[in-house]
Amino acid sequence: MKLASIHFYPVKSTAGHEVREAEVQPWGLAGDRRYLVTDERGDVLTAREEPRLLAVVARLDGDGLTLTGPHADPLRVTPAESMSTVTVARTPVEVTDCGDDAARWLSGLVGRPLRLKWLDDPTRRPVNPEYGRPGDRVSLADGYPLLLTSSASLARLNDWIVETALERGEEAPEPLPMHRFRPNVVVDGVDTPFAEDKWERVRIGAVNFRVSKGCDRCVLTTIDTATYTKGKEPIRTLSRHRKWDGKVWFGINLIPDTPGRIAQGDSVTIL
Template sequence: MKLASIHIYPVKSTAGHQVHEAEVQPWGLADDRRYLITDERGELLTARQEPRLLACVAQVDGGSLTLTGPHAAPLRVTPTAAMSTVAVGRTPVELTDCGDDAADWLSGLVGRPLRLKWLDDPTRRPVNPEYGRPDDRVSLADGYPLLLTSSASLALLNDWIVETALERGEEAPQPLPMHRFRPNVVIDGVDTPFAEDEWKRVRIGAVDFRVSKRCDRCVLTTIDTSTYTKGKEPIRTLSRHRRWDGKVWFGINLIPDVPGRIAQGDSVTIL
């Protein structure tokens, strides 16, 4: 097995991009999900509520964040000294505001008042203790430092989606791309689809990871990133084949044991 691709999402719930290599930090890949967006009430806003956020592309260069979108010129972000507390999942987290220019840029993209916040100290947010150790930390991802998916699992899911459509008298859809699932690492060469469900530990290159849990999926996976509209797939088909405990599942969450670097093409070993 090998590492087929690496993906980071500098601003939570905006478009991600692929990188050839990445530094693995205790709380996730370097530059991954260190920023998030809040609404007019100061609460976390994601593409689940505002799919248009996926039109924003965020790039980190030398520690500086630049936002690019279809509605305005690119903006280089400058955090301020102002702090506020935002609930991220079950955890209140102290975040730094990124100023009025960033707020105006994002508000113009979506059409409502928004603000951009930065996690200046990624050691602030613990992992859910039910699935991690007391000293495990996570940046602003939904719950865990990394998400792993496999090409074999997506291929089978796409076959299932075609079967579902044909059974319902619908036209066979185009295959769903992997970016719908927003993984950090994608693995090629897995012999059996969804074999990753049973993995406990995995080594990518020279970096070892613990599998914290399987990943339950939400409506974000149903958003077409070219039209920003919601459909029925993959949730409809996952509900037929991959539903238990009241949720649907695709991918696994990882926690790194130690920092290191990973690169596209690295070997992947199940420990």
């Protein structure tokens, strides 16, 4: 098996970037989900509620980042000093505000007051203790440092989606792309679709990871990133084939045991 691709998302729920290599830090890939958007109440806002956030491209730039979107000129953002507390996946965490210019830029995209926040210290947020160890940390991802998916599992899911459509008298849809699932690492060469469900530890290149749990999926996977509209798939078909404990599942969450660098083409070994 080999590492087919690497992805990171500087601002939670905005567009991702594919890179040839990345640094693995204890809380995730370097630069991954260190920023997020809050609404007028100070609550975290994601593309589940505002799919237009997926139109935003954020590029890291020294001590800040540059936002690009369809509604305004690019904006260079540098975090300020004002602190506040937000709740990410039921965990409160202190974050730094990124200023009024960033707030106006994001508000102009969706038509209501928003603000951009930055996690200056990623050691501040613990992983869910039910699935991690006391020292495990995570940035602003939903729950865990990295998400792994496999090409074999996506191929099987797309076959199931076609079967579901044809059984319902619908036209066979185009295959769903992997970016719908917002993985950090994608593995090629898995012999059996969904074999990753049973993995406990994995090595990518020279970096070791623990599998914390499977990844339960939400409505974000149903958003077409070209039109920002919601459909029925893949939740409809996952509910038929991959539903237990009241949730649907695709991919696995990883916690790094060792720091290091990973690169496309690295070997992937089950430990």
